[in-house]
Amino acid sequence: MVKVRLATPVLQDNDEAARENRELFRERGIFVLNLMSSPGSGKTTTLERTIERLPEGLRLAVIEGDIYTTRDADRIEARGVPVVQINTAGACHLDARMIKPALGDFDLGAIDLLIIENVGNLVCPAEFDLGEDARAVVLSVTEGDDKPMKYPLIFRLARVALVNKVDLLPYTDCDMEQLGRDMALINPELEVFPVSARTGQGFTLWMDWLAEQVRNKQAASQR
Ligand SMILES: Nc1nc2c(ncn2[C@@H]2O[C@H](COP(=O)(O)OP(=O)(O)OP(=O)(O)O)[C@@H](O)[C@H]2O)c(=O)[nH]1
Ligand SMILES: [Mg+2]
Numbered sequence: 293m294v295k296v297r298l299a300t301p302v303l304q305d306n307d308e309a310a311r312e313n314r315e316l317f318r319e320r321g322i323f324v325l326n327l328m329s330s331p332g333s334g335k336t337t338t339l340e341r342t343i344e345r346l347p348e349g350l351r352l353a354v355i356e357g358d359i360y361t362t363r364d365a366d367r368i369e370a371r372g373v374p375v376v377q378i379n380t381a382g383a384c385h386l387d388a389r390m391i392k393p394a395l396g397d398f399d400l401g402a403i404d405l406l407i408i409e410n411v412g413n414l415v416c417p418a419e420f421d422l423g424e425d426a427r428a429v430v431l432s433v434t435e436g437d438d439k440p441m442k443y444p445l446i447f448r449l450a451r452v453a454l455v456n457k458v459d460l461l462p463y464t465d466c467d468m469e470q471l472g473r474d475m476a477l478i479n480p481e482l483e484v485f486p487v488s489a490r491t492g493q494g495f496t497l498w499m500d501w502l503a504e505q506v507r508n509k510q511a512a513s514q515r
Contacts, residue, residue, distance in 0.1 A: 306420055309388035313423025316395065317406070321513030323506045324406045326422050328446060329430035330439075331412030334456040336364045337489035338430060339407060343371045345492075345499045350506060353398050355408040357386040364409060374398055385416035388423055405506050414439065418446040425509060426451040433457050433466040440474045447478045452485065454498065459488040 317324050327335050339354060346352055353374040356365040365377035376394045378386060386408065398406075408424065410417040418427075429450040431439055434457055440447045447453065453475055455468070468486065475482050483501065487494035 303419070306387050306389065309392055310421040310423040313388055313391055313395070316400070317423060317425070318513060320400050320403070321510045322400065322403050322406050323509035324408065324422075324424040324426075325502075325505075326408050326410060326417075326424040326427045327430065328410045328414075328417045328427060328450075329412065329432075330414040330435060333412070333430040333432040333435065334454075334489045335409045335412070335430050336367055338454060338456065338487070339368060339409060340371065341489050341492055341495055342407070342499065342502070343368070343373055345495055347499070347503050350503065351402055351404045353403045353406050355386075355391065355394055355406065357390075357409055357411045359383070359411060374403070380411060384411055384413045385420050386410050386422060387420045391422050404510065405502065414443045414446055418449055426505065428452040428454060430454045430456050431471075433461050433464050433468075437466045437468075437471040437474070440471065440478055444478045447475055447482065450479065450482060452483045452501065455484060455486045456489055458486050458493060459491050 327338070329335050343352065354368045356368065356375060356377045357380060358364055358377065359380055359382060362377045365375045368375040376397045378390050378394055380386065380390065391408065408422060427450045429446050431453060433455060455471065472484060475484060485494055485498045485501070487498060
């Protein structure tokens with residue numbers, strides 16, 4: 293009979309690496325955000341708008357997770373932000389052990405905020421703790437308002453949801469109230485920001501939230 297190994301050790305290894313990453317981020321006072329969504333919801337475009345609106349003096353770095361290409365990393369590098377590309381060579385998510393070596397490519401003393409763009413996928417990335425402080429899920433209105441109920445884990449574990457592409461709302465049947473109700477049922481603590489990464493609509497509140505997290509993390513690390 294074929295022997296089947298349970299996947300638990302993989303997750304245990306991951307949790308150990310995530311703990312080490314988290315400890316390093318704590319020592320350095322770096323706020324780390326794990327940015328997740330299905331392919332094409334607007335993660336990289338959200339990063340581009342975020343870079344344009346970064347408060348003076350807030351130093352951002354980015355890790356780009358992609359299955360094969362460096363396209364997203366190229367878009368971030370073009371804006372002068374330190375970026376490291378991780379190609380997962382087929383894997384549908386990043387894990388904490390992939391993050392660890394990538395951190396060696398940054399000057400960690402020169403970073404306040406690290407955003408990790410995960411591989412486009414609404415399911416697998418939710419299973420893997422990277423050592424981040426918070427998770428943000430991007431859901432675009434073109435994907436349909438049923439997605440939180442169909443893929444609840446990623447919404448349950450997220451601190452923030454960016455409901456993106458609101459500029460396209462008139463052309464969709466997405467019911468924003470239904471979406472809000474479903475997300476609140478799954479995760480009453482979830483902070484929801486309706487945004488358009490195309491136009492920048494809604495970005496003031498998002499940027500305020502991000503800046504506050506960075507300040508809190510820095511204050512905590514100085515205690
Ligand atoms: N109309 C509109 N288009 C958007 C918006 N945000 C992103 N897009 C478009 O959606 C497409 C995908 O955007 P990306 O930012 O590359 O999406 P992504 O989530 O990074 O995609 P992957 O990395 O492949 O998972 C691009 O053509 C963007 O221009 C938005 O707010 N409004
Ligand atoms: Mg992208």
